[in-house]
Amino acid sequence: MGTKDRKEREKEELRELILRAAKDIFFEKGYAQTSIRNIADRIEYSPGTIYLHYKDKDSIFHALQQEGFKLLRQQFGVLQVVADPFERLKAMGRLYLKFAMENPEYYxxxxxxxxxxxxxxxxxCWDEGxxxxxxxxxxxxxxxxxxxxKGHDAEEMAYVIWSTMHGMATxxxxxxxxxxxxxxxxxIEILxxxxxxxxxxxx
Structure with missing residues (x-):
């Protein structure tokens, strides 16, 4: 492995280390108590090092948000085997609620x-959403x-369904x-x- 490749790998490893520390602190203490300073303390680096990889705290949480969407997509993947779209839609709702209950911090x-x-x-555009x-x-x-x-726009109907599920989950x-x-x-949560x-x- 060349010097450039090694540096890129080390950079990516440090970014992952920062994210893991941020996630752990957020899950333990919540958003307000997750700061650049205590993330740096957790991984034993200076705050300045973190700023080399993430612009600010919000950027770190955006990266964690992307992780949450990746996890949700993986769980939705199992629904591809449900041939009937109406049954698949009902299964999506059950899975969405289950995801929220099991991953409240990501949600x-x-x-x-x-x-x-x-x-x-x-x-x-909010690409993940x-x-x-x-x-x-x-x-x-x-x-x-x-x-x-019948007689309804698919996008509008989807938004109404999502809004209802979001309300129940939240x-x-x-x-x-x-x-x-x-x-x-x-x-109510089941049926x-x-x-x-x-x-x-x-x-």
Missing amino acids: DLMFVIRAPMNVLEEEA QTAFNVLVNVVQECVQQGHF LSIRGRCRVISDEKRET GYETFVQMLNCI
Whole structure:
């Protein structure tokens, strides 16, 4: 391996080390307590070294957000074997909720916390979010082609479905579901989405 290749590898390894430390601190203490200083302390480098690899704290969290979307895409990959698009759509909802419940910190970075979005230029496309949304739009479009959601635009319907799922996921991971009993909450989380989609299909 040449000197240039070795330096590139070492640079990438240090970037990964920074991300791992940032993720660990964020998962342990939350966004406010994750700073460039304590990331540097965790990996035993100076803060200046971190700035050589990431512009600021928001850039680090944007990179972690991308990790979250990669993980979600991997989980959605198993749905390709579901031939019926309407059944696939229902399965996507169950998987989305499961992902949020099992990965609340990633979910916050992907869909709740503002910081990762600050690195985008004004009016710039949010590539990660757009790609994930397009997956949903394509499934809804397949449903429309098979006679579901008659008279509705696939993109608009997909946005309504996503918004509803996001609301359910966020209320749950932020502990706002205590207004109903545990038994009812479990029922809603398991069956609520499928019931909602069935209702939309009847409109």
